[in-house]
Amino acid sequence: MTARFILSLDCEGRWGVADLLDSPHARALTDRALREAYHGLLAVLDAAAVPATFAFVAAFTLPPDRLRALRPDLRRAAARLPGYVEHAERACAGEGWSGQWAFDAVRSARTRHELALHGATHVPWDHPGFTADAARAELQLAFDAAPELARQVRTFVYPRNRVAHRQVLAEFGIAGARDARPSRSRPGALFEELSPAAPDTDPPADVPVRIPAGRFLNWRSGPRRAVPPRVTRSRFRRSLSTAARTGGVVHVWTHPENLASGPGTLELLRDIVTDVVRLRDAGRCDVLTQADYCDRVAPGLLDASRARRDARLAS
Numbered sequence: 001m002t003a004r005f006i007l008s009l010d011c012e013g014r015w016g017v018a019d020l021l022d023s024p025h026a027r028a029l030t031d032r033a034l035r036e037a038y039h040g041l042l043a044v045l046d047a048a049a050v051p052a053t054f055a056f057v058a059a060f061t062l063p064p065d066r067l068r069a070l071r072p073d074l075r076r077a078a079a080r081l082p083g084y085v086e087h088a089e090r091a092c093a094g095e096g097w098s099g100q101w102a103f104d105a106v107r108s109a110r111t112r113h114e115l116a117l118h119g120a121t122h123v124p125w126d127h128p129g130f131t132a133d134a135a136r137a138e139l140q141l142a143f144d145a146a147p148e149l150a151r152q153v154r155t156f157v158y159p160r161n162r163v164a165h166r167q168v169l170a171e172f173g174i175a176g177a178r179d180a181r182p183s184r185s186r187p188g189a190l191f192e193e194l195s196p197a198a199p200d201t202d203p204p205a206d207v208p209v210r211i212p213a214g215r216f217l218n219w220r221s222g223p224r225r226a227v228p229p230r231v232t233r234s235r236f237r238r239s240l241s242t243a244a245r246t247g248g249v250v251h252v253w254t255h256p257e258n259l260a261s262g263p264g265t266l267e268l269l270r271d272i273v274t275d276v277v278r279l280r281d282a283g284r285c286d287v288l289t290q291a292d293y294c295d296r297v298a299p300g301l302l303d304a305s306r307a308r309r310d311a312r313l314a315s
Helices: 013-017 024-028 031-048 065-068 073-082 085-091 102-106 133-145 166-171 186-192 224-227 229-246 254-259 266-283 290-297 301-314
Strands: 003-011 054-055 115-118 176-178 210-211 249-254 285-288
Touching: 003 031, 003 229, 003 290, 013 024, 013 085, 013 115, 024 254, 031 102, 031 254, 054 102, 065 073, 073 085, 073 133, 073 229, 085 249, 102 115, 115 285, 115 290, 133 166, 133 301, 166 301, 229 249, 229 266, 229 285, 249 254, 249 266, 254 266, 266 285, 285 290, 290 301
Parallel strands: 003 054, 003 249, 003 285, 054 115, 176 210
Antiparallel strands: none
């Protein structure tokens, strides 16, 4: 048996904290800090030849001029669904909102990564009033505003892991979406960092594919800094070892933004990637993107989904 390892990154700039702009994390997301985080991350992955899934908020991929042109659409989105997007619309001329450079850096990296979608604006899909029609409007906005991203999208990561309206994803030709674990209190989530992390098994067959939820990479910020890096590394190392015996899935996810605001988080990720490479080079671990995983568990689905995606882009 071989382990299956997936690394997915939720790429969002300040769009991910539009309703928390006064938080220390949001204030840390300057253009300089974000550039250092993304380039540091890509350097680690290139050095190890490890492909990952980079799931971008569509608005974050736009250059400043196209982001300015998008503001009327953002105002309409905020009017339909108040409580999130209006904060972004008012602030998006500042730092941390325009990340075309990050999108381009991922596309031009030496290692070929998957480009996935993390929503148009990062409004959570369990937001009050977020109906199936609201989900369609959000995806259509992503496709219209960022066709360079949409043309390559095969999988999805839900903003804040709020899983909903899966059938709408299928309508837009999205073949798979990262699942989510039950939410926990902050103390519960912190305690979990000290507990064993069993590998995931394949979820029941479904369309879109339910990509195993995986585990959050401990963010070296706030109370989470109390968890020693060696504990986190050992936790994932044991999970990988078990998966190599059982054929399980070890899915690690984080935000590049967490590398910007959590000193030491990149070094922790580098250590885990080192352990993955050791197993991969020994023939005991396959490194997959989310799209690779979908192709393995549902052969032919990516091709079938592509036609629906392209039809949406052409409409």
